Amino acid sequence: MKHSVIPQEESHHLYVTVHHGHFQGQMKCRGDKGVCARCLQRGDRHEEGVMHEYHECLEAKAVWAKVASDWLEATGNVLDVSSPLLTVTGLRLPAPGSLSAEARARFDALEPAWRLVHSVALLKLHQARTRAHMAYHAEPQRQPKKTSTRDVMCAVRQRVLQRVEFEYSKAKHAATFSRDPRPLSRFFATWIATGVVAAIHKGQPRLRLFSAPQPETLPSPGTLHIRTCGAYVKTKGKRGPGSGFSLTAHQVQADGTETLVLAASGAVLAVATHGARAPPSAAPQHTPQVAQHAAALAGLACAEHALANGWNVRTTLGSETTHRSIERQPGVGTTPIRGHKHDSLNCLLRKKVARMRADYIQTLELRAPSRATPLSLLAAAEKAAFLPSLYAKVATHVTPPHSALWDGSRIWDPGD
Numbered sequence: 001m002k003h004s005v006i007p008q009e010e011s012h013h014l015y016v017t018v019h020h021g022h023f024q025g026q027m028k029c030r031g032d033k034g035v036c037a038r039c040l041q042r043g044d045r046h047e048e049g050v051m052h053e054y055h056e057c058l059e060a061k062a063v064w065a066k067v068a069s070d071w072l073e074a075t076g077n078v079l080d081v082s083s084p085l086l087t088v089t090g091l092r093l094p095a096p097g098s099l100s101a102e103a104r105a106r107f108d109a110l111e112p113a114w115r116l117v118h119s120v121a122l123l124k125l126h127q128a129r130t131r132a133h134m135a136y137h138a139e140p141q142r143q144p145k146k147t148s149t150r151d152v153m154c155a156v157r158q159r160v161l162q163r164v165e166f167e168y169s170k171a172k173h174a175a176t177f178s179r180d181p182r183p184l185s186r187f188f189a190t191w192i193a194t195g196v197v198a199a200i201h202k203g204q205p206r207l208r209l210f211s212a213p214q215p216e217t218l219p220s221p222g223t224l225h226i227r228t229c230g231a232y233v234k235t236k237g238k239r240g241p242g243s244g245f246s247l248t249a250h251q252v253q254a255d256g257t258e259t260l261v262l263a264a265s266g267a268v269l270a271v272a273t274h275g276a277r278a279p280p281s282a283a284p285q286h287t288p289q290v291a292q293h294a295a296a297l298a299g300l301a302c303a304e305h306a307l308a309n310g311w312n313v314r315t316t317l318g319s320e321t322t323h324r325s326i327e328r329q330p331g332v333g334t335t336p337i338r339g340h341k342h343d344s345l346n347c348l349l350r351k352k353v354a355r356m357r358a359d360y361i362q363t364l365e366l367r368a369p370s371r372a373t374p375l376s377l378l379a380a381a382e383k384a385a386f387l388p389s390l391y392a393k394v395a396t397h398v399t400p401p402h403s404a405l406w407d408g409s410r411i412w413d414p415g416d
């Protein structure tokens, strides 16, 4: 409640909220004034209280659902809005053991941004509720203004942006006048590296959070959307470095939402850790880029099954660099870097993409990630890094209409 990014007004409101200090409910108010005005308009009677106002009321649910989906897109962190601990008090609790190493570090780095977003959304919800309440009990009764989910979200966005601008000017001031660069680097770590702020444009921060994605960047309905992620895990004690990959495949529905069809993860094979068991085109050593390329290869193996079953496929790769190195035309513009650790893997990937595009009439689209990589995907890749099996672990969530999408046992196609 006393986090340094929470503004005074929001902080005070948070204190009152968790102590049930609002003037509402049937103990404090008479008759209809003790019940939720917005539910009353729909013909329901619900006593007003902290739980109802911020968590159970339909308006509150709609706002939290929107906050959670925008937050996930910008940061890759899933919020469990079914828990009042999250909506009312703002506690983000990851399932124990669900995050590891880098995924955990990214989760922790999001804390200041989340505290700000939560406290602002909580206050804006309350202000909208109060407008609805006053309008309902006014003489004569009138229609409340600016109480829709869109209005609330717009207010939240404005307020968050205002506070981020304030944090930025504070950090810039320190850098200019006290010659202390630390606040500015803290600003970058908290707001830009986490994906909440997209960039500094003309001296002002620009939010990525709460900004709608460009419609042309969304996959079309009916497409199978595969996301891949590779994670490199550094040396720790006697254990050498390793890497893992993970992927998910979602079916894009008519309304643009996605349903999970398949999730898979596995260890990345390299000569350094697997010796003779590694396939001939495997990289000699583990590097972050080898991990991303191996993840892309697994994604393509899955994509091939999907193409054969008549899907159009979009594959979102783990990073911008991976996308560029796969789609780059050899010999055009850039000179290939000789003797790179993942050259043979990269070459294999490019050949495989070209062959798949020639073999199937369905489209295979490769993309760099336009939004944050989900933390769960990163965590799954990190956890898979030291699995003893040479094969991927696959979990199918929905039985697809056609035959099985991918059995996972063959990432390294001997035919390539």
Ligand SMILES: [Zn+2]
Pocket: 036, 037, 038, 039, 046, 052, 056, 057, 058
């Ligand atoms: Zn209500």
